[in-house]
Amino acid sequence: MSQVNPETNTPESTAPAAASTQGCPFPHGQAAAPSAAHAPNGCPVSARAADFDPFEDGYQQDPPEYVRWAREQEPVFYSPKLGYWVVTRYDDIKAIFRDNITFSPSIALEKITPTGPEANAVLASYGFALNRTLVNEDEPAHMPRRRVLMEPFTPEELKHHEPMVRRLAREYVDRFINDGRADLVDQILWEVPLTVALHFLGVPEEDMDMLRKYSIAHTVNTWGRPKPEEQVAVAHAVGNFWQLAGKILDKMRQNPDAPGWMQYGLRKQKDHPDVVTDSYLHSMMMAGIVAAHETTANATANAIKLLLQHPDVWREICEDRSLIPNAVEECLRHNGSVAAWRRLATKDVRIGGVDIAAGAKLLIVTSSANHDEGHFADADLFDIRRENASDQLTFGYGAHQCMGKNLARMEMQIFLDEFTRRLPHMRLAVQSFTYVPNTSFRGPEHVWVEWDPSENPERTDPSVLEGETPVRIGEPSGHAVNRPVVVESVTAVTPDIVKLRLTAPDGRAMPRWAPGSHIDVECGDTGLSRQYSLCGDPDDACAFEIAVLRELDGRGGSAWIHSHVKSGDRLRIRGPRNHFRLDETIERAIFIAGGIGITPVSAMARRAKALGIDYTFHYSGRSRKSMALLDDLIALHGDRLQVWAKDEGRRADYAAILGTPDASTQVYACGPRRMLDALAECCAAWPDDTLRVEHFQSTLGTLDPNKEHAFEVALKDSGITVMVPAGQTLLHALRAANIDVQSDCEEGLCGSCEVRVLEGDVDHRDVVLTRAERDANTKMMSCCSRACGKRLVLEL
Template identity: 75%
Template sequence: MTTATPSDASIDNVLTPAAGVPSAPPAGGAGRCPIDHSAMRAPNGCPVSARAADFDPFSDGYQQDPPDYVRWSREQEPVFYSPQLGYWVVTRYHDIKAIFRDNITFSPSIALEKITPTGPEANAVLASYEYGMSRTLVNEDEPAHMPRRRVLMEPFTPPELGHHEAMVRRLAREYVDRFIDDGRADLVDQMLWEVPLTVALHFLGVPEEDMDMLRQYSIAHTVNTWGRPKPEEQVAVAHAVGKFWQFAGKVLDKMRADPSGPGWMQYGIRMQKQHPEIVTDSYLHSMMMAGIVAAHETTANAAANAIKLLLQHREAWEDICADPSLIPNAVEECLRHNGSVAAWRRLATRDVRIGGVDIPAGAKLLIVTSSANHDERHFNDADFFDIRRENAGDQLTFGFGAHQCLGKDLARMELQIFLEEFSRRLPHMRLAEQAFSYVPNTSFRGPEHLWVEWDPAANPERRDRAVLSARAPVRIGDITRVDAYRTVKVESAVALTSDIVRLRLVAADGRPLPRWTPGAHIDVVCAVASGGIQDGGASSQDGAAAARPISRQYSLCGDPDARDAYEIAVLREPDGRGGSAWVHEYARAGALLRIRGPRNHFHFETDRGTVLLIAGGIGITPVSAMARRARALGLDYRLIYCGRSRASMALLDELTALHGERLQVYASDEGRRADFTALLATPCAETRVYACGPARMIDALTQACAHWPQDTLRVEHFTSALGKLDPSKEHAFEAVLASSGKSVQVRSDQTLLQALRDAHVEVRSDCEEGLCGSCEVRVLDGTIDHRDVVLTRAERESNTKMMSCCSRAAGKRVVLDL
């Protein structure tokens, strides 16, 4: 069972060309700032709100917690002009992702520009060192950027990165050995800065130099580029940056004499001989310096942030100590919740509209990725730290699109190994009392010190030396969707009708569950075998009867504000695929289930004047939660519930008590049928219709709403036959993966999802029928033959996404954001 996503998630609505920039537009309305203040105005004449005028990314509030500092912006004014900074600030997920995706409209050219201009004395110091930082992969425009990226990216591929795992493990072991018996350590000073720096130097092929010197150089580079050094500090910073520049040049000269080594810089020198017009001398010098910073500083900060975050959430820390398989997704959640990159910068190359606000050509943008990672519109219960979060891998800490961080997988590897080493050897480690400080800058953050304490007598390796030999597999590559299961217990199983059971599920460990929104569902992991139901969900190894775990999606139907339990109602379907039969057989009070989610493709929007809610049969489950929310918000709503008979209609007594006259019941055995044609005869732009039920009902509603405004009707389906593949009627096509340029051929007898899997490209999927939306991939170019029942009409027409399990290219080629 799956859903249609709301049209305002479409890139067309997130980012569209501006029709023109007015000199002084009034507040309110499309393309205008949402708040009317006249104290000052942005360059396009838009009034600047008081909160926008006060925005200061160098303040302690931003440095300590950027997402919380701009919460007001995410909720009220997601695009605003900052007079103090001279930048437009963008804070919502879909806006920022759209900016990353379009690197033509939004040039990265200012990414390494000094955010605080320095004075003539500091500039003279830099000139004395012949400082000449030029473009790198970070701030380079097309058409130069992508050819260079492709030439230089091979050392960053997962197979090549795998060669560095043994070294990272060795370093982690050696550094922990130094303080394992001390009972107290500053992890930043004693490990988390030096190990990533050593790995970075090894990866780049740079001889290991004085660590303290390189650390000071790196900090100076950060402050010089993204900080606000005081006038008296600028000269000292300039000297450090100049010395860093000269150091990078000297090392590069030595490499040119013998470029046969294994490092990335030596690889670049060799590629220069093959592609001299792409890999230039000035580029190599700039990348040498920028690479040392990029390859270690963000990783060092990310590691400190992750350990701090996990120790602040003790239960999550204990979970990964007990189950190391959770570590890869825990890394993604740490990067999302408290990543090392707070913001990036872009330059608008033309007049453009972002999130409904007109931005003039030449405008500088501060895109606060840390805020995007806390956007409730994309991350359910975003402030909740959940290492089992299904879409944690959607975080934008590494950026997105053509300029996504090349070294992201090296950083992931290091973070996983660090967490494994600490959780295995120091599971009893705890945060010491301390105040956390950060180097003031707009973009990169991590605590300058991280003091931890433990009782050395309780070190596990003192009791069992086998602890030192344990190893968890490292996962290298993007984690787009993961099987990070949560174990829940069936608190109660109540028969609502003869064939519907209502389950109340609580966390097996008694903790609060993540919040959810109306329309959300969870994936229940069932154990279904070729021979039938398997007791207890255990996997049998009995030949052909071995259990094959499957997932089935069930909408949440309880109170969205409750944190103590999830409720679902499951209809036994005799002709189904076994999932509902398994639930009815196994899910009794006291049973343990594994679930994923919640996630939501059937979003309930509350910005319309009138809401019409329509349910057929078991389709009442998501609709009942929407009705509950509409009632709580005081919305003008009606609830229409259709079924064979009142005896077969779940939740009917509860709905009657909650909604009274707003509920209309149509039971077929009473001779009453809903007349959708009459009900929807007169279109109303202020009404939105939500429906879930059998295909016949959805088809009738679709026809009845045909003359209404586009996407008035939002639906969730039970089944779909649109994705069935008939090879005799299909054509082969090419799928190009934008991040690598790799081409995947999709035969006429296979789905895109199958072809991607054959090419070892991971795309999560569940239903594989175009129902659940989990296999969605972004489309950058090409027209799609949509065969799912998830996307809205506007989303289909935009050609920006497709369901890889069923939809195909309408032509011969499609470019995917993979």
């Protein structure tokens, strides 16, 4: 496992160094023979590293599996066949993306296989002079161009393209819907993204077959290994592509006010002639045609192939299309279209414990990072409900993250919406999948599918063609990740509290959870979603249990559950999620619950008993008959449980319960706000963060611009500055600037929108962070918290 050195912002290994004078921490067996290969730093090259060849079919078919050995045993190694250092773990690769000064992108479009003099002469005859683009440009030139050209890629601007993408997807499916068999790549997944790309760029629709040929040639020329006899033909195609890009750009200059990103660039050239130059526009024209469609076409083909290889998952999204946004993220993680990027070390640096010299070339295998068990639990499992799926590095990260990521997400979501509506019964045909051999971009050349046209849903239900699933432009929120459950039982445990036992519809085990976890329950079609703590036994893998208090003055969720939910019903839930964890290493615990706050605390006390932790348990309520789970708790905890029933004249004295401050004791509490406030006052003299609490409600209201102030946020990793107006949350300002931030409740309750703070004082308004975490000032909840002053610096 590696970590980032905060002094240099570069990766360092946490593994113990091996006895090697070169500093390599990875075992290579016996001393290498005199003829054995060595890396440039003198480190002997292992047999697996010596055999590494990304042009082999194993890498093309499954890059993460091909380098599994490296990810697990030798995460940074030198490849003699390639002449590159290869990096395979998530933390190392993200740190490389984060530091685009030490790790220059300048070689990203360099030919990975040098071509011979004949092919080079062909390219020269076409005047080929591909310059720097947003992909391979260093600072200080890169960021000014990126800022100038970013606006058309923001979510607000991309919304205008959605109707066209939907229309094209519908029209292309119409062409083969009654055939019963189709190659999705040839018949829709290549041409539609190409048409969308041309529309987005403002390019007239030229001969698509020719552009496809040119695009593949560009990929082979840059990232492939064409044979000597193939290099000349590839060079002619690339040369023609270059000249075509120049001709199209010349036509655009005659009408720069027309729609399209390239015309946008031409207009910006008038105001920023030194930033948006002629050679830059020509290079971007050619690179943009490739980047804007090829990766999207490949990503969608990979996604369809992956989903159809998992029929249960395909059936799930066909039945519940709200899962599509997160399914897209998981497809991009599990089987994305970008296998690797390249970087150049500009100074001596240490990555994953290996010393690498200035001038070294790096192949950073992002597809391997996306399968790193250190970041993604059960990384090889295809899980469309994975909460951190959007941490995938397929789009890169930081200042050079793909600007077109949200256009790609939009197209993929629309394709899946169309296919799940109209072809839910399609299946993969028997076939072998082939790929264009190259190090970086991958997608099957063909995806053959079959179905029975007589079973097409629209033949019996024309309304299938009427609906459309809303597209989420940008990273999906937690609201998109739900799972169906069956209500096994509804039990009244007090006059005002019911306990629900929830199981999986297919009888499978429920996700594992730890005490303090909660789930979000969607309340039918009301649009309400409410959080309820799990109160059952964490060792019971068959079901989740929650207890719900009917709140007459609540927001409607509990009233809906009490009046509508019955045994056998289906509900949708999200989670479990945990921001109220029990520290299982503590010596002593005091558990305090008030009213329905018993739900998370009961699970904690059960776990403390199982672990042998010394604890006391205090439960307050109006009366014993109003206190949920009481009989079970008395049976389980005996004398450790103290019941404070108001109608019996027993009121909890928190000062007496807590006693003398003790550094070895942790206090866990959940209940009414007045109880939590009283406990906070009693714990003021205790060590920081002795008191851990769970809140069910937030006092966060609608922002009042008259009571707030605007502030700016510098995003260190992305290299941009975002203004946050007085009437807007930081979360929404970040999303408007095309920055991905996960979210769920957006009330400061759940903690999913946390961002790291590097500089500036935060006005914390959440109920997630502890006192010590607030004082440390290193993180904030972007949905509600703000800057105390005029500026913050975030690690985004």
